[in-house]
Amino acid sequence: MPSSRLPTLLVSVVAACSLAGVAAAQPEMGSEFGLAARTALRFVVVLAINLVLGGALLLLAPAYARRMVAAIREDTGGAFLWGLLVGIAVPIALVLIAITIIGLVLTIPGLIVLFFLGLIGNAVTVCWVGGRLTGRDDPDGVAVGTGAVALAVVGAVPILGNLVTTLLGFFGLGVVGRDLYRSWQD
Numbered sequence: 026m027p028s029s030r031l032p033t034l035l036v037s038v039v040a041a042c043s044l045a046g047v048a049a050a051q052p053e054m055g056s057e058f059g060l061a062a063r064t065a066l067r068f069v070v071v072l073a074i075n076l077v078l079g080g081a082l083l084l085l086a087p088a089y090a091r092r093m094v095a096a097i098r099e100d101t102g103g104a105f106l107w108g109l110l111v112g113i114a115v116p117i118a119l120v121l122i123a124i125t126i127i128g129l130v131l132t133i134p135g136l137i138v139l140f141f142l143g144l145i146g147n148a149v150t151v152c153w154v155g156g157r158l159t160g161r162d163d164p165d166g167v168a169v170g171t172g173a174v175a176l177a178v179v180g181a182v183p184i185l186g187n188l189v190t191t192l193l194g195f196f197g198l199g200v201v202g203r204d205l206y207r208s209w210q211d
Contacts, residue, residue: 067181071180072173098162108199150197151173
């Protein structure tokens with residue numbers, strides 16, 4: 026009986042290419058809005074998300090927020106390197122181990138934990154940026170508001186804003202990831 030692997034592979038490649046062509050032919054989303062309206066909408070959304078995350082962290086765990094902001098201040102370079110590790114290397118490693126069935130069982134909870142680490146890290150970043158801009162060592166409501174506005178202004182810039190907010194987010198993600206790793210080690 027002849028093998029059907031080659032025809033199956035060819036059909037799969039043709040189907041994937043046709044789906045990519047259909048996706049590329051779709052009209053650009055948001056094209057009915059002007060640049061100013063899209064930028065303003067992006068500013069408002071990012072501001073709201075940052076205010077909610079930073080405010081929730083400050084309201085629910087003020088001591089943790091102070092400790093994480095102090096950790097960034099004490100070791101900024103280490104926080105950034107840990108952020109790169111947690112934000113880039115760990116997801117790549119999780120996807121690579123997902124190839125096996127056992128790895129897939131580990132990958133799904135690992136990616137969920139990374140999602141929540143990212144949210145908490147973003148909240149810490151909002152508190153840290155606000156504290157730096159206001160000159161306050163301990164994060165408070167003014168620092169959260171200032172940090173949220175500053176990150177929303179930066180985030181509203183179409184391409185460069187994503188890069189800058191991602192780089193700043195690595196600081197918060199780094200201290201949160203390092204704190205989780207150290208508590209797991211103890």
